[in-house]
Amino acid sequence: MVKQTIQIFARVKPTVRKQQQGIYSIDEDEKLTPSLEIILPRDLADGFVNNKRESYKFKFQKIFDQGANQEIIFESIAKPVAESVLAGYNGTIFAYGQTGSGKTFTITGGAERYSDRGIIPRTLSYIFEQLQKDSSTIHTTHISYLEIYNECGYDLLDPRHEASSLEDLPKVTILEDPDQNIHLKNLSLHQAATEEEALNLLFLGDTNRMIAETPMNQASTRSHCIFTIHLSSKEPGSATVRHAKLHLVDLAGSERVAKTGVGGQLLTEAKYINLSLHYLEQVIIALSEKHRAHIPYRNSMMTSVLRDSLGGNCMTTMIATLSLEKRNIDESISTCRFAQRVALIKNEAVLNEEIDPGLMIIRLQKEIQELKDELAVVTGEQRTEALTDAELLQLEKLVTSFLEDQDPESRLDVGTDMRKIHHCFHHLKKLLNDKKIHGKSTVSSEIKDQDCQEPLKEEEYQKLRDILQQRDNEINILVNMLKKEKKKTQDALHLSSMDRSEWRHSQSSPFPPGNSEGLRTLPSSATTQVRDVSTVGHRSSLLHKKTGMREEMSLGRQEAFEIFKRDHADSVTIEDNKQILKQRFSEAKALGESINETRSKIGHLKEEITQRHMQQVALGLSENTALPSMPDSLEEKLRSQLEEEKRRYKIMFMRLKALKVEIEHLQLLMDKAKVKLQKEFEAWWTEEATNLQVNSPATNSLNHVRPFPQMPESPQERSQLVSNRSNVNTRKILPSPHPIPQSWGHNSTSPSLENSISERPASSVPLTGDSQTDSDILAFIKARQSILQKKCFQ
Ligand code: ADP
Ligand code: MG
Numbered sequence: 001m002v003k004q005t006i007q008i009f010a011r012v013k014p015t016v017r018k019q020q021q022g023i024y025s026i027d028e029d030e031k032l033t034p035s036l037e038i039i040l041p042r043d044l045a046d047g048f049v050n051n052k053r054e055s056y057k058f059k060f061q062k063i064f065d066q067g068a069n070q071e072i073i074f075e076s077i078a079k080p081v082a083e084s085v086l087a088g089y090n091g092t093i094f095a096y097g098q099t100g101s102g103k104t105f106t107i108t109g110g111a112e113r114y115s116d117r118g119i120i121p122r123t124l125s126y127i128f129e130q131l132q133k134d135s136s137t138i139h140t141t142h143i144s145y146l147e148i149y150n151e152c153g154y155d156l157l158d159p160r161h162e163a164s165s166l167e168d169l170p171k172v173t174i175l176e177d178p179d180q181n182i183h184l185k186n187l188s189l190h191q192a193a194t195e196e197e198a199l200n201l202l203f204l205g206d207t208n209r210m211i212a213e214t215p216m217n218q219a220s221t222r223s224h225c226i227f228t229i230h231l232s233s234k235e236p237g238s239a240t241v242r243h244a245k246l247h248l249v250d251l252a253g254s255e256r257v258a259k260t261g262v263g264g265q266l267l268t269e270a271k272y273i274n275l276s277l278h279y280l281e282q283v284i285i286a287l288s289e290k291h292r293a294h295i296p297y298r299n300s301m302m303t304s305v306l307r308d309s310l311g312g313n314c315m316t317t318m319i320a321t322l323s324l325e326k327r328n329i330d331e332s333i334s335t336c337r338f339a340q341r342v343a344l345i346k347n348e349a350v351l352n353e354e355i356d357p358g359l360m361i362i363r364l365q366k367e368i369q370e371l372k373d374e375l376a377v378v379t380g381e382q383r384t385e386a387l388t389d390a391e392l393l394q395l396e397k398l399v400t401s402f403l404e405d406q407d408p409e410s411r412l413d414v415g416t417d418m419r420k421i422h423h424c425f426h427h428l429k430k431l432l433n434d435k436k437i438h439g440k441s442t443v444s445s446e447i448k449d450q451d452c453q454e455p456l457k458e459e460e461y462q463k464l465r466d467i468l469q470q471r472d473n474e475i476n477i478l479v480n481m482l483k484k485e486k487k488k489t490q491d492a493l494h495l496s497s498m499d500r501s502e503w504r505h506s507q508s509s510p511f512p513p514g515n516s517e518g519l520r521t522l523p524s525s526a527t528t529q530v531r532d533v534s535t536v537g538h539r540s541s542l543l544h545k546k547t548g549m550r551e552e553m554s555l556g557r558q559e560a561f562e563i564f565k566r567d568h569a570d571s572v573t574i575e576d577n578k579q580i581l582k583q584r585f586s587e588a589k590a591l592g593e594s595i596n597e598t599r600s601k602i603g604h605l606k607e608e609i610t611q612r613h614m615q616q617v618a619l620g621l622s623e624n625t626a627l628p629s630m631p632d633s634l635e636e637k638l639r640s641q642l643e644e645e646k647r648r649y650k651i652m653f654m655r656l657k658a659l660k661v662e663i664e665h666l667q668l669l670m671d672k673a674k675v676k677l678q679k680e681f682e683a684w685w686t687e688e689a690t691n692l693q694v695n696s697p698a699t700n701s702l703n704h705v706r707p708f709p710q711m712p713e714s715p716q717e718r719s720q721l722v723s724n725r726s727n728v729n730t731r732k733i734l735p736s737p738h739p740i741p742q743s744w745g746h747n748s749t750s751p752s753l754e755n756s757i758s759e760r761p762a763s764s765v766p767l768t769g770d771s772q773t774d775s776d777i778l779a780f781i782k783a784r785q786s787i788l789q790k791k792c793f794q
Contacts, residue, residue, distance in 0.1 A: 005346050006316040007061050008339045009077050010036055013102040013323045014066040024324045026063045033059045038333055041326055058336040059343075060320070070115065073106060074122040077317060081246065082123050084315045085231060086130055088242040092249065092309040093119060096338060097321030098331040099253030106319055107227075107250040108206065111669060112573045114580075114662050120202055120227055120248050125661060127229065127246075128195040142189040142230040143198055145205035146172060148301050149223035151276065155187050156205035156225070174304045182307050189230065196664055202227065203668040207675050224276065224302050225250040239360050247309050251277065254338070255331055276300040280310075281338060287311035288344035311345050318342050377416045387419055395420055399427050557685065564681045574673050581666050588659045591652055598649045605642040609635060 012024070023041065028034040039055045062076060081091040095103035110116030131139045145156040153172030160169060175183040192198035209225070229246040254277055279300040286295045287310065297307045310316060320339040322332045387395075395414060402412040414420040565571055612635050 006342050008318045008343045009062050010060045010320045011064040012066050034063050035059045036063050078119045078123050082126050085244045085246040088244050090245050090314040092247040092316045094249035095319045096251050097335050098255040101321040101323040103250050103321050114665050124198045137233045139233045141192050143192050143201045144189050144228045146226045147223050151301050156208050222252050224252050276302045279303050284342050373415050395423050396427050570673050577670050584663050591656045595652050602645045609638045
């Protein structure tokens with residue numbers, strides 16, 4: 001049992017403006033615990049009617065100032081908790097603070113750089129590294145990811161997230177068993193065998209969270225997220241299983257409603273957030289009071305879920321995230337006050353061990369049998385029921401080992417059960433008889449064998465060879481048939497995928513060709529096969545299934561997407577990460593080559609050493625002298641070279657391993673950024689399409705304009721669209737300041753493209769007569785127009 005209070009840490013977010021610096025000071029000289037002093041600026045202090053204090057001092061286990069990086073945070077805060085979880089204790093780390101103070105940054109990490117990865121990815125990495133080192137125990141790891149929004153729980157890893165809206169998903173509900181243990185219904189647990197799999201689950205959950213979020217429902221700041229790593233471990237052969245859970249909690253913003261001044265839906269949300277944080281506080285106060293019998297866990301979903309992870313049996317750690325700018329002073333003070341109350345809670349973490357029922361049953365069955373035997377001896381009562389097959393087999397084994405035992409004193413001990421004694425005698429008799437018969441027959445069979453040996457060599461041998469040849473031929477035929485079948489299937493797949501995406505791919509696709517995004521366009525039956533060959537595909541498919549990116553995009557929409565993407569602020573990050581990824585890939589490739597070289601060098605050196613050794617021995621033998629006691633200098637040199645190569649190999653191998661994790665992480669970051677981009681584009685496109693429908697007089701002249709231009713289904717329609725597209729493409733508009741192509745039918749002297757388009761009402765563009773295609777073109781033109789207008793206003 002480990003007794004300790006909840007650990008509280010403070011992390012100050014870097015401020016943008018330097019002049020904010022006089023607002024707080026950190027005193028780390030104090031012997032026991034460092035303290036954070038928040039100094040109220042004069043003007044603000046006056047505003048505090050009930051409190052004229054000008055500075056507030058709060059003690060923390062440790063305070064991380066603006067310069068603290070993610071590595072330090074992990075090492076000082078999360079690593080000790082991860083260690084105790086690995087030892088079998090429950091652990092919780094939660095980040096508390098107002099919106100924008102760095103909770104998500106601390107718990108999950110920044111979306112841009114690999115070095116910004118937060119506590120969750122680093123903890124996963126650490127845990128899997130440790131589990132790999134410990135081969136004496138059998139481990140299993142499961143992941144769950146729960147979001148609590150407006151007092152309702154949602155499974156972020158629910159495969160039905162394609163339904164996209166949070167409200168459409170089955171809600172996670174709390175069930176309590178008679179022992180008052182909490183069970184979460186509808187929350188899925190996913191086994192993760194490797195760090196990579198666990199990381200995929202984290203990103204999948206985050207992406208789902210992002211997709212479910214709409215501009216009206218910025219759930220991420222108003223919901224609590226609980227990422228849980230469930231570990232269980234067992235020594236081989238032992239009936240005891242250890243379970244430990246690590247909750248990594250990103251709480252909703254702690255800001256008060258009054259300050260945010262909101263209404264409607266937002267107010268409802270704020271009410272819930274504040275209410276659940278309020279209940280959290282109540283639970284924490286109750287826990288910190290020594291003799292409180294009742295802890296009000298049931299008041300909110302979050303406190304119910306964290307019931308076994310806040311007080312009591314858990315190592316709990318809180319990170320107070322602070323954004324210490326002038327306007328945030330009161331929120332920061334309230335965060336620190338909350339932390340002080342949390343620090344009063346004393347926890348007693350115990351090992352969560354339980355007995356594996358399967359192994360326990362076996363143990364109990366054995367015990368029952370032994371007790372029955374004992375009883376029979378004591379009562380002298382003989383049992384009449386037949387022995388089971390397993391018992392008979394066991395007895396026969398005993399007899400065999402008794403006979404094989406060379407010790408003349410050895411005993412055959414089967415207890416006092418007469419049935420067993422009888423069976424042993426029976427078996428011994430049988431063995432004796434068998435031996436007699438066998439002894440006779442071996443002589444005759446030896447003779448027989450000798451007689452048959454010659455013909456077997458000639459005729460039988462030839463016969464067997466023929467059969468073998470025949471089988472070989474059959475196998476070859478079957479292999480050829482298989483190959484043909486495989487090729488046919490591949491061709492069919494290829495054709496169907498070409499059919500669906502051929503022209504679309506030849507045009508500018510939303511992402512570069514060769515990128516895993518290409519997989520999204522394959523028909524679903526093919527995706528499973530593709531996934532088999534490409535781990536990247538597998539990784540991405542997890543995310544891509546949810547993104548809706550497989551959705552068919554019309555050309556106009558693709559064009560607009562290209563421009564949208566180019567102009568989006570995140571595209572710089574994506575590009576940067578792409579470059580870094582390229583570098584890392586080439587570094588990994590070079591490292592791989594060096595590793596192979598070193599490996600073969602090591603092999604050669606080993607060979608040389610062996611040869612040298614043999615030479616020395618041979619020399620010693622031929623000269624009939626003992627081996628020289630002097631160390632062989634050449635061998636020593638070879639050995640030191642070998643050691644050096646091994647050292648290099650190890651360093652490079654570790655680097656390659658780290659690179660692999662970094663590459664994986666960067667790819668997931670990019671995937672996430674792309675999903676975000678796509679999502680924002682969709683929102684913007686919908687808005688534009690709605691505006692177009694409302695504003696454009698041209699739309700009225702068309703019979704059925706679809707707000708979302710889609711790709712026609714039939715090949716005829718499609719080819720017509722392609723030819724129409726090529727018309728559009730030949731009139732490709734280049735963004736200003738490029739000259740406007742003549743084919744717009746407009747004077748080439750037009751001052752700017754924006755004018756050239758706006759001067760032309762949509763209805764005056766030569767249309768194709770195909771209403772679907774026309775609406776696509778109109779949408780495309782309008783979209784461009786709007787982008788260009790946006791650009792002009794920037
Ligand atoms: P919260 O989750 O508390 O609402 P975020 O973690 O989303 O806040 O942080 C808000 C913004 O500040 C994000 O853009 C994040 O990248 C940035 N940020 C937060 N903490 C840090 C930090 N310690 N260093 C650098 N950037 C940070
Ligand atoms: Mg956040």
